[in-house]
Amino acid sequence: MERRRLKLVLEYDGTDFAGWQVQPDQRTVQGVLEDAFSSLAGGPTPVTGAGRTDAGVHALGQAAHVETELGLPAAEILRAVNARLPDDVLVRRAEDADPSFHARFDAVSRTYVYLMGLTQSPIWRRNRWWVRAPVDADRMREALGAFAGIKDFSSFCLAGSEPEHHRCLLTEISLECEPQHDDMLILRVEANRFLRGMVRSIAGTLVEVGRGKLDPGDVAAILDAKDRAAAGPTAPPQGLYLARVTYR
Numbered sequence: 001m002e003r004r005r006l007k008l009v010l011e012y013d014g015t016d017f018a019g020w021q022v023q024p025d026q027r028t029v030q031g032v033l034e035d036a037f038s039s040l041a042g043g044p045t046p047v048t049g050a051g052r053t054d055a056g057v058h059a060l061g062q063a064a065h066v067e068t069e070l071g072l073p074a075a076e077i078l079r080a081v082n083a084r085l086p087d088d089v090l091v092r093r094a095e096d097a098d099p100s101f102h103a104r105f106d107a108v109s110r111t112y113v114y115l116m117g118l119t120q121s122p123i124w125r126r127n128r129w130w131v132r133a134p135v136d137a138d139r140m141r142e143a144l145g146a147f148a149g150i151k152d153f154s155s156f157c158l159a160g161s162e163p164e165h166h167r168c169l170l171t172e173i174s175l176e177c178e179p180q181h182d183d184m185l186i187l188r189v190e191a192n193r194f195l196r197g198m199v200r201s202i203a204g205t206l207v208e209v210g211r212g213k214l215d216p217g218d219v220a221a222i223l224d225a226k227d228r229a230a231a232g233p234t235a236p237p238q239g240l241y242l243a244r245v246t247y248r
Helices: 029-041 074-084 137-142 198-210 218-225
Strands: 004-012 047-049 058-068 089-097 107-117 149-152 167-178 184-191 240-247
Touching: 004 029, 029 047, 029 058, 029 074, 029 089, 058 107, 074 089, 107 198, 137 167, 137 198, 167 198, 184 198, 198 218, 198 240
Parallel strands: 058 240
Antiparallel strands: 004 058, 004 089, 047 058, 107 184, 107 240, 149 167, 167 184
16 A cells, blocks of 8 residues: 555643653653554554644644555544543544645744633633732733744753754744633744744743733843743743644
């Protein structure tokens, strides 16, 4: 049977996963996907994701690709794989792609959203950050402009990660208020690439601005410092979602 490459779009609740990437003796998103495809195909079937989300981080539009010799239509493969997946992972779409398509290297941008709740909520406790102290959203918005463009985000990269470089092109950053959910704040960030912990570090720093512990104008100096200690704390993982991966 001729091999084919499928492009996948995935949704998952990251609460009970140790992140995307396969790890020994850990439950991971990549691991359960590969188990499902391997069960269907009758042999090992690697799945390659567009990005590696950390433990507790969710996805609304993670992208991936898989090579298979299955002759079923993509829609039937979609149904069969979802029947083998646990309830906290779902393949939203599956379609045939060019054999050269690569979910990670062909992506031109990724969009993350980070949810911040200003009130306690049992329903949202696993899916957003409860920011307990009052914040001024207008002050936070004043700080957004400093992040846009091509910048060195060393100050917003978690220690221990060693990327090839720290420069990212941030094309969109916004902060919206959702009144239907007690004025929940929604931070949206799009860039050509992200460093590990970058969005969570941006969110934590913006909250410090909202609390008055930092001025909106301090963000430029934090970026120039190229030192993680200069920025605010890293926001918790449960508020972060990989929302979309964009391709040409």
